[in-house]
Amino acid sequence: MLKKEQNDLLTQTGPGTPMGQLFRRYWLPALLTEELPEPECPPVRVKLLSERLLAWRDTQGRYALTDEFCAHRGVSLWFGRNEESGLRCSYHGWKYDHTGQCIEVPSEPTESGFCQTIKLASYPLVERGGVLWAYMGPPELQPPLPEWEFATVPSDRRFVSKRLQESNWLQALEGGIDSSHVSFLHRGEINKDPLFKGSRGNQYNLADARPVFEVVESPGGLYIGARRNAEQGNYYWRVTQWVIPCFTMIPPRADHPVHGHFWIPIDDEQCWTWSFDYKVTRPLSPLELQSLREGKGVHAACAPGTFRPLANKDNDYLMDRAAQKRGETFSGVHGFGMQDASLQESMGPVVDRTKENLVSTDNGIIMARHRLLRSVKAMVEKHVTPPGLDIAHQRCRSAAVVLPPDQPFKDAAKAALVVQDDHEHVTV
Amino acid sequence: MTSESARMSSAAEARFRLDVPNSKPRAVKVVALDARSEPVVDDLAQRRWSGAAFFTAADLVSDPARLREEVDAADLVVMVATAGSHSDGVALIGEACSRRSVTTTGLIVCDEETSDAELSETLGRLRPWMLMLVVASSRDYIEDMLFALRA
Numbered sequence: 001m002l003k004k005e006q007n008d009l010l011t012q013t014g015p016g017t018p019m020g021q022l023f024r025r026y027w028l029p030a031l032l033t034e035e036l037p038e039p040e041c042p043p044v045r046v047k048l049l050s051e052r053l054l055a056w057r058d059t060q061g062r063y064a065l066t067d068e069f070c071a072h073r074g075v076s077l078w079f080g081r082n083e084e085s086g087l088r089c090s091y092h093g094w095k096y097d098h099t100g101q102c103i104e105v106p107s108e109p110t111e112s113g114f115c116q117t118i119k120l121a122s123y124p125l126v127e128r129g130g131v132l133w134a135y136m137g138p139p140e141l142q143p144p145l146p147e148w149e150f151a152t153v154p155s156d157r158r159f160v161s162k163r164l165q166e167s168n169w170l171q172a173l174e175g176g177i178d179s180s181h182v183s184f185l186h187r188g189e190i191n192k193d194p195l196f197k198g199s200r201g202n203q204y205n206l207a208d209a210r211p212v213f214e215v216v217e218s219p220g221g222l223y224i225g226a227r228r229n230a231e232q233g234n235y236y237w238r239v240t241q242w243v244i245p246c247f248t249m250i251p252p253r254a255d256h257p258v259h260g261h262f263w264i265p266i267d268d269e270q271c272w273t274w275s276f277d278y279k280v281t282r283p284l285s286p287l288e289l290q291s292l293r294e295g296k297g298v299h300a301a302c303a304p305g306t307f308r309p310l311a312n313k314d315n316d317y318l319m320d321r322a323a324q325k326r327g328e329t330f331s332g333v334h335g336f337g338m339q340d341a342s343l344q345e346s347m348g349p350v351v352d353r354t355k356e357n358l359v360s361t362d363n364g365i366i367m368a369r370h371r372l373l374r375s376v377k378a379m380v381e382k383h384v385t386p387p388g389l390d391i392a393h394q395r396c397r398s399a400a401v402v403l404p405p406d407q408p409f410k411d412a413a414k415a416a417l418v419v420q421d422d423h424e425h426v427t428v
Numbered sequence: 429m430t431s432e433s434a435r436m437s438s439a440a441e442a443r444f445r446l447d448v449p450n451s452k453p454r455a456v457k458v459v460a461l462d463a464r465s466e467p468v469v470d471d472l473a474q475r476r477w478s479g480a481a482f483f484t485a486a487d488l489v490s491d492p493a494r495l496r497e498e499v500d501a502a503d504l505v506v507m508v509a510t511a512g513s514h515s516d517g518v519a520l521i522g523e524a525c526s527r528r529s530v531t532t533t534g535l536i537v538c539d540e541e542t543s544d545a546e547l548s549e550t551l552g553r554l555r556p557w558m559l560m561l562v563v564a565s566s567r568d569y570i571e572d573m574l575f576a577l578r579a
Contacts, residue, residue: 001576214551216563269439313437348442357451358576360504360533360560366576367562370569408551410563411544 002353002369010372011168011350013265014050018376022245022386023049024137025379027146029262029274030125031055031132032162036063040082049136050267054078055125056098059085063127064098065134067120071102096120129153130160131274147394148247149419150260150278158278159292161299164308165263165341168350169246169271172263175340176248177364179226179240183209185339188329193336195277195288195297199253201400201428204228204236215363216410220244220393221371223417224364225409230402236428237409239399239417242368244375244388249398250298252427257288258398259298269349272307273341275299280424300337309338317342395419400428453479454503456579458570459521460484462513468537468567469508472574479503480579485517499524504531504577507554508570511538511563512546515553522557534558535573538565 002010013020028048035044036057043056045068054068054077070077070089079090086103088095094115095104100122108114124135124142129151135142150158165172175181182190183205190202208228216223220243230236238251241260249260257277264272275298277284284292295301300309311317317333324332333342358366371387378384387393399416403409410417416426458480460469466484473482481498488495499505505525509515518534525532534554538547547563554561564570 001578212559212561214555214561214563217565346437348437348445349439350442352442352445355445355450357578360531360577362576363533363560363562363573366573367564367569369576370566370572373572374566374568405555406552408548408555410551411548 007353027133029131030134058098062098063125065125066100066122143389147391150276156283160276162274165273167345169263169265171344194291220387241396251398251400252425311338399426456480456504457502458506461509461515464510465508489517506533511542511550533560
């Protein structure tokens with residue numbers, strides 16, 4: 001349970017809000033690189049943290065992320081002409097460069113210098129790891145470029161997708177750090193999905209539906225360890241990483257690619273679910289790539305030309321009651337990604353957390369909220385740099401290990417929880 | 429189904445959620461396992477709670493009948509330990525909870541001076557008896573957690 005004012009604080013990320021200030025301290029995934037494939041390509045409308053923006057590339061191929069609307073009469077520059085190193089408004093011909101600076105106002109004498117008095121808000125947009133990252137915070141606090149491991153491996157070793165989620169970002173994040181639902185909601189998929197099946201860890205997952213948890217604060221967020229019984233009195237540990245504010249990495253299974261998410265607020269009632277899969281030492285196989293493109297694993301198949309999942313709330317997520325009855329799926333919805341999204345969206349755009357009844361196994365969620373609230377307070381009141389900006393916090397890993405019962409995962413798996421160059425994740 | 433009068437959730441639909449209580453108060457017993465945790469638990473005991481009661485390990489370990497009585501009446505037992513301190517009562521209390529299938533949560537409070545070895549030792553001591561273990565760097569977390577659990 002949260003107080004209403006705490007729920008509002010954590011879920012509202014628009015300009016001027018405390019949580020919005022926190023999000024604006026990070027490089028945030030804004031678009032897939034393929035959405036702006038070449039110089040002078042069509043611009044893309046982007047809403048991030050409740051701000052309407054336009055992403056585009058000029059004649060030189062420079063990326064731009066500017067206010068969507070022309071400073072003259074407020075029309076959308078999405079209708080503009082992307083030409084000769086600038087974006088020209090289709091209404092009266094005002095033209096802007098990639099920084100948002102107005103460079104031409106045809107109705108005014110050039111000598112007047114009027115255009116120099118006009119500038120649209122703009123934010124840095126950079127490419128890294130197949131993703132265009134935006135920084136929407138104060139220029140003087142701009143951090144180094146992101147160093148998440150998936151974004152640093154060669155392009156043939158990773159796959160990144162995004163999909164629209166019709167709920168507040170925090171609902172989605174809380175699903176990502178809630179390890180206990182796997183044995184229920186996803187039990188039909190674990191041994192079937194091509195990106196999950198075949199791992200010895202799956203059997204531990206399915207055999208022990210009552211995991212025991214250890215939640216430990218990490219420098220950047222949390223380690224969430226879920227412990228299940230393994231052979232000979234040992235424990236099978238799955239250690240999820242959460243890095244403030246919205247990055248999670250799910251523990252690996254066998255030699256499958258490792259996956260994780262970012263949940264980026266579009267506004268207070270929608271977010272982008274970003275999903276990545278990667279391997280460190282080998283390219284993804286053709287079969288893995290095909291499965292990823294089809295929306296298997298943690299990804300989802302989207303309607304062609306969109307990022308809205310084919311299974312969505314307008315079609316009840318293609319609910320399959322017969323598959324539910326047969327036990328092929330637990331909820332009747334197919335696929336990990338949409339199993340999660342369907343339930344998270346069913347809570348409503350912003351769930352009323354004053355009505356919930358959390359239990360002890362929800363401590364990962366309780367601690368995440370606590371750390372977010374603490375980080376926001378420290379940043380707003382004392383100008384403390386929030387966790388997750390330090391490159392060391394980003395060079396983290398999830399892990400799956402079998403350990404003797406007397407060994408804490410935070411010690412026994414210490415090396416496994418940080419990036420080891422040229423070595424794969426520790427997995428079972 | 430077209431015959432349904434409510435569809436998948438929207439902000440407008442959320443207004444029609446039933447606004448009646450959906451749970452009964454929980455009985456949560458909070459136990460300070462060591463001397464350094466006692467002031468923390470004492471401080472918590474001064475606040476207003478709906479169903480929480482606060483003890484030291486000595487209160488319960490020295491009086492087996494009381495231990496049984498408190499555990500029997502509990503929905504959840506939260507044990508608070510300080511990393512590096514001796515938590516001698518944990519086995520007795522943990523066993524009582526285990527016998528009665530009462531959920532246990534262990535909270536270990538650390539500070540910047542806590543060494544890895546101290547934390548590991550305390551983790552090892554608590555682990556056999558806990559269904560959930562949390563390592564927190566801030567005492568404030570305990571209050572937040574109890575509130576979140578409707579204690």
